[in-house]
Amino acid sequence: MLQVNELNQYYGAAHTLRGVSLDVQKGRVLSLLGRNGVGKTTLLKCLMGVLPVARGNVMFEGHDITKLKPHQRARLGIAYVPQGREIFARLTVEENMLMGMATLSGRRASSIKGEVYELFPVLKEMLHRRGGDLSGGQQQQLAIARALLAEPKLIILDEPTEGIQPSIIKDIGRVISLLRQRGDIGILLCEQYFDFARELADTFVVMSRGEVVAAGTQDQMDGEDVRKHLAV
Numbered sequence: 302m303l304q305v306n307e308l309n310q311y312y313g314a315a316h317t318l319r320g321v322s323l324d325v326q327k328g329r330v331l332s333l334l335g336r337n338g339v340g341k342t343t344l345l346k347c348l349m350g351v352l353p354v355a356r357g358n359v360m361f362e363g364h365d366i367t368k369l370k371p372h373q374r375a376r377l378g379i380a381y382v383p384q385g386r387e388i389f390a391r392l393t394v395e396e397n398m399l400m401g402m403a404t405l406s407g408r409r410a411s412s413i414k415g416e417v418y419e420l421f422p423v424l425k426e427m428l429h430r431r432g433g434d435l436s437g438g439q440q441q442q443l444a445i446a447r448a449l450l451a452e453p454k455l456i457i458l459d460e461p462t463e464g465i466q467p468s469i470i471k472d473i474g475r476v477i478s479l480l481r482q483r484g485d486i487g488i489l490l491c492e493q494y495f496d497f498a499r500e501l502a503d504t505f506v507v508m509s510r511g512e513v514v515a516a517g518t519q520d521q522m523d524g525e526d527v528r529k530h531l532a533v
């Protein structure tokens with residue numbers, strides 16, 4: 302559903318993305334792996350239209366979306382959960398969630414809200430707390446919930462486990478595998494931790510210094526080789 306073809310991007314003279322290609326399929330999880338600074342977040346921002354692309358293209362469901370604005374990509378069904386979560390700290394959990402569902406009709410909104418509460422029961426208990434008062438892990442859950450409330454066809458998660466306690470990492474892993482089982486959504490999971498992604502992803506793309514250095518399906522990936530690219 303999402304094809305990235307030979308994408309190149311520069312920050313001034315720095316060539317940050319060097320011919321990156323990948324393919325996310327409906328009902329599948331693709332994990333983009335790489336250590337800090339290799340260009341993962343830059344790539345995701347190019348996919349969302351937050352950063353311009355120098356060469357290459359981005360196709361979504363057969364349409365070239367390389368030149369579309371972020372809100373146009375969101376409307377097509379691409380949801381982005383940024384690193385650092387970016388929830389509204391002064392709004393309540395419920396208000397944060399409402400931001401995600403602005404485009405839904407009333408009936409659809411209440412049913413999808415029920416589904417999201419099933420995935421994240423903790424949010425239901427905390428509806429009237431301010432976003433800024435939640436723990437980092439709860440904020441991450443809220444950010445994923447908000448993205449899901451827009452009923453995306455593709456969800457892009459930028460390092461959802463970063464700085465989060467192990468019990469919530471497990472919860473987030475469970476949600477990703479439940480979404481995968483649903484079969485109607487593509488998931489692009491950007492991670493530094495192979496151990497988290499290993500169980501969840503169908504395919505892997507490993508980046509180093511702006512380039513794809515390894516790619517393959519779960520059974521094709523050599524754990525040692527991947528870890529070598531991720532080690533500092």
Ligand SMILES: Nc1ncnc2c1ncn2[C@@H]1O[C@H](COP(=O)(O)OP(=O)(O)OP(=O)(O)O)[C@@H](O)[C@H]1O
Nearest residue numbers: 312315317335336337338339340341342343344384
């Ligand atoms: N706005 C910017 N201007 C100039 N250089 C930048 C900018 N943002 C990132 N960079 C540089 O581009 C490279 C890729 O950064 P990017 O944030 O995409 O990496 P990353 O793999 O996502 O790492 P992280 O895990 O820290 O997010 C790094 O060398 C970084 O210093």
